[in-house]
Amino acid sequence: xxxxxxxxxxxxxxxxxxxxxxxxxxxxxxxxxxxxxxxxxxxxxxxxxxxxxxxxxxxxxxxxxxxxxxxxxxxxxxxxxxxxxxxxxxxxxxxxxxxxxxxxxxxxxxxxxxxxxxxxxxxxxxxxxxxxxxxxxxxxxxxxxxxxxxxxxxxxxxxxxxxxxxxxxxxxxxxxxxxx
Amino acid sequence: xxxxxxxxxxxxxxxxxxxxxxxxxxxxxxxxxxxxxxxxxxxxxxxxxxxxxxxxxxxxxxxxxxxxxxxxxxxxxxxxxxxxxxxxxxxxxxxxxxxxxxxxxxxxxxxxxxxxxxxxxxxxxxxxxxxxxxxxxxxxxxxxxxx
Numbered sequence: 001x002x003x004x005x006x007x008x009x010x011x012x013x014x015x016x017x018x019x020x021x022x023x024x025x026x027x028x029x030x031x032x033x034x035x036x037x038x039x040x041x042x043x044x045x046x047x048x049x050x051x052x053x054x055x056x057x058x059x060x061x062x063x064x065x066x067x068x069x070x071x072x073x074x075x076x077x078x079x080x081x082x083x084x085x086x087x088x089x090x091x092x093x094x095x096x097x098x099x100x101x102x103x104x105x106x107x108x109x110x111x112x113x114x115x116x117x118x119x120x121x122x123x124x125x126x127x128x129x130x131x132x133x134x135x136x137x138x139x140x141x142x143x144x145x146x147x148x149x150x151x152x153x154x155x156x157x158x159x160x161x162x163x164x165x166x167x168x169x170x171x172x173x174x175x176x177x178x179x180x
Numbered sequence: 181x182x183x184x185x186x187x188x189x190x191x192x193x194x195x196x197x198x199x200x201x202x203x204x205x206x207x208x209x210x211x212x213x214x215x216x217x218x219x220x221x222x223x224x225x226x227x228x229x230x231x232x233x234x235x236x237x238x239x240x241x242x243x244x245x246x247x248x249x250x251x252x253x254x255x256x257x258x259x260x261x262x263x264x265x266x267x268x269x270x271x272x273x274x275x276x277x278x279x280x281x282x283x284x285x286x287x288x289x290x291x292x293x294x295x296x297x298x299x300x301x302x303x304x305x306x307x308x309x310x311x312x313x314x315x316x317x318x319x320x321x322x323x324x325x326x327x
Contacts (some may be wrong), residue, residue, distance in 0.1 A: 022191065023184040
């Protein structure tokens with residue numbers, strides 16, 4: 001069954017169709033969120049994404065363009081979460097209090113990164129956010145250049161140059177890991 | 181990691197049909213109740229002050245229903261049709277009642293109330309017609325896609 005048909009059935013109000021849609025797209029959404037956030041908030045953010053998707057589905061004009069729309073919502077949720085985190089980090093740094101919790105988080109992050117089996121995925125965590133995002137969308141989520149451009153709200157040419165820079169950075173990262 | 185079935189369970193609240201229809205009922209009945217009580221209050225010679233309290237209570241429910249429907253929960257095509265029917269079922273008898281009241285107790289307040297109710301009834305009918313045509317269009321698209 002195509003995504004468009006699933007979305008149309010959801011818009012009609014068929015609950016089974018919504019369950020099928022979540023089953024089909026939960027893993028890609030979770031993978032994107034996990035790779036962008038690098039820690040255990042992925043479940044909460046993925047839930048925020050799905051709540052926004054469910055609320056927005058009745059207004060989706062082009063059911064055939066579900067995937068870019070879904071990742072645009074996911075990107076917004078990730079951006080909001082990162083903004084909150086940076087805000088918290090700045091407050092903590094300004095007051096000179098690095099909490100025990102933050103240390104635990106770092107240790108946890110390292111443990112999780114070490115647990116990642118694929119070298120590509122492990123290398124991703126060392127890349128800047130913009131480059132990491134474009135690699136995740138293009139290679140892990142199999143989205144087209146045009147869809148990536150729509151999701152990131154940037155021109156197609158910028159997606160291509162960002163992809164090229166991301167590949168170079170990833171190659172360097174993997175090279176460094178290989179020589180250690 | 182949360183799996184898809186966990187996520188579906190977590191989403192069961194916002195997509196519960198009963199909950200969404202409860203919001204529609206809160207909106208329609210709150211609005212209708214506030215209008216009816218307001219009209220009674222305006223047409224009584226010595227209205228009891230408790231009418232004001234009831235009207236405010238009804239308005240509060242209407243606001244809550246409206247907020248929940250626009251901010252908290254989705255309304256799919258079938259929900260809109262059901263919601264349209266609820267609005268029609270609530271506003272049309274109320275309109276007849278207020279028109280009868282205006283005829284029985286002539287005065288500006290009675291006619292103003294009746295006019296507002298007529299507008300509400302027409303809006304409800306329009307909402308229902310639009311919801312039905314939107315659902316029909318989606319059903320056509322579903323058939324075209326082989327569903």
